[in-house]
Amino acid sequence: MNDTISLQHMPVNAVKLQGILGSTLHNTIINRLNTVNYRNMVDIFRYRNEIDNRWRCEFWGKVVRSAIWSLRSEQNQELEEKIHETVHDMLSTQTNDGCISSYPEERQLKAWDIWGRKYVMIALLRYYDTLNPDPQVKNALTRMLDHLIGQLNGEPLQNFGEHCGLAACSILGAVVGIYRITGEKRFLDFAKKIVDAGCCSKHNIFEEVLKGTPPCELANGKAYEMMSCFQGLADYYVYEPQPQYKKAVLKFFDAVRTQEIFITGGGGMLDAVGEFWYQGKRNQTRLDAGANGETCVTVTYLHLCDAVMSLSDVSSAPLEMVHTTCNALLGAVRNDGRFWCHANPTPLAGAASKVPASDQMTQQRTTPFDGHDCCIAQGPEGLALAAMDAVMRTPGGVAIHYFEPMEIDLSSIPGVKGTLTIESNYPFNGKIYIKADLEQAADFELHLLVPAWQKNPLQIKVNDRIYTGNPGGYLAIKRKWSNGDFIQFELDFSMRREISPDGKFKAFLAGPLVLARDSRLGGDVNVPPPDDLQYTLCMEQENSWARFACRLSDGTKLCAYISAGSRFLPGNLLRVWHDIK
Secondary structure: OEOOOOOEEOOOOOEEEOOHHHHHHHHHHHHHHOOOOHHHHHHHHHHOOOOOOOOHHHHHHHHHHHHHHHHHHOOOHHHHHHHHHHHHHHHOOOOOOOOOOOOOHHHOOOOOHHHHHHHHHHHHHHHHHHOOOOHHHHHHHHHHHHHHHHHHOOOOHHHOOOOOOHHHHOOHHHHHHHHHHHOOHHHHHHHHHHHHHOOOOOOOHHHHHHOOOOHHHOOOOEHHHHHHHHHHHHHHHOOOOOHHHHHHHHHHHHHHHHHOOOOOOOOOEOOOOOOEOOOHHHHOOOOOOOOOOOHHHHHHHHHHHHHHHHOOOOOOHHHHHHHHHHHHHOOOEOOOOOOEOOOOOEOOOOOEEOOOOHHHOHHHOOOOOOOOOHHHHHHHHHHHHHHHHHEEEEOOEEEEOOOOOEEEEOOOOOOOOEEEEEEOOOOOOOEEEEEEEEOOOEEEEEEEEEOOOOOOOEEEEEOOEEEEEOOOEEEEEEEEEOOOOEEEEEOOOOEEEEEOOOOOEEEEEEOOEEEEEEHHHOOOOOOOOOOOOOOEEOOOHHHHHHOOEEEOOOOOEEEEOOOOOOOOOOOOOEEOOEEOO
């Protein structure tokens, strides 16, 4: 049993997801990413008419980066053509001085300007790395970063932008990426300045986290931007592997995981749209702590998990990734992929609904955001990243973290030709069957992630041999695999109860799923379910939308949080935490 292994993303199109994650990603490509007006998002850079200090500047980069990674899991010619077209359209907005910005010159470096430039850089880097290593793109990125450095004229980056400099300094990962493709030392030197200053005008957040300062007291507590800075530190660590950098990322991740993440795997609260750290694990049942669970926080938490996995210290990161994906992420998106909610939902310990933020309303196309919203732009990135982290390469094989139906191409493993096919109804059922289809027998190692919620050691059958995996880590199976070999196991889907940190509320889970009451299942969602943990599945036709629905001893019905509130209308109420009688 191993808890720590070296992980890398699989090659493009090596994993074909065929369950809810795969279908939601497919729907998002068809109904969202292929329908965006990309030229309209470029226009604000073309005309530099963002004069109200807002953040339209982030939308192009967010959408394009998610579109590119979506193609890693599902090829779509229409989307790929749109990406090529819009990238070259964006390059056409670069002025002779190297600047790409949506802000007019007199407003540059203020408000969200550097934040928006960061997303342009990230999207162009991803295009260069994944679709086309075009010298034009490398040249544009070089000129763009040189221009920014020149504009700063030696002033500390953390003195610019929003949220104590966190938003501007979150460009760190993009700076490291530009150094990676160019090899220009001045860019690594610039990254070092950002790291040494600690990404914040208030204090050095990397040093503070090592002192034990909780996330809610770092900078101003802005969750999304803060995690992006630590993600950038993980990127920088590759080129300057100082132990304190890795330690800071891991300690921050552990603090966020244990102090801020809700039962749903999301986080963020305090303000009206759920964007700040605020001791969320402890305060998630409060009714007076702002909105809960901005989708941008959810997606960036997945990025933080991915960064931790890249540091080869993955004992808890993939477990968190799976839990967040199976609840907060998939619970924030409409089945057709067209829409993502912002808060997710508020409150958790009362009747709530998943509803649009004001700038998401389609009838408000005359607003400055043209119907866009940060979370609608960000959500597809979470799907694409979760798909990439579902199965990952190890030095001697693959690690499977997520068990929905899929086909895994093994040809990236030296000496292996063939596929693994997973048959299941995961995450709604625990029965898993994996079959090897190989051209010839081959040696490789298969790491299976055993969930921490598994009550007993997991019995895994490989042909006629039994392997045992302890909960909360990897079971490594290293052997010579032959065509037709199979793996069978059943994850524990018995119901379990969790008590809130304040001891006043209870919630129910089964397998990876958080369960919730939903008004469509009948009864008052505010009436607490019984404590009896025995349940029967109740997949009647009238509640087939629920994917997983169960009936308790008194007739109360619960469903997967993924489906709860999925009409995304105020009248479609749900509740996650229930009063203890």
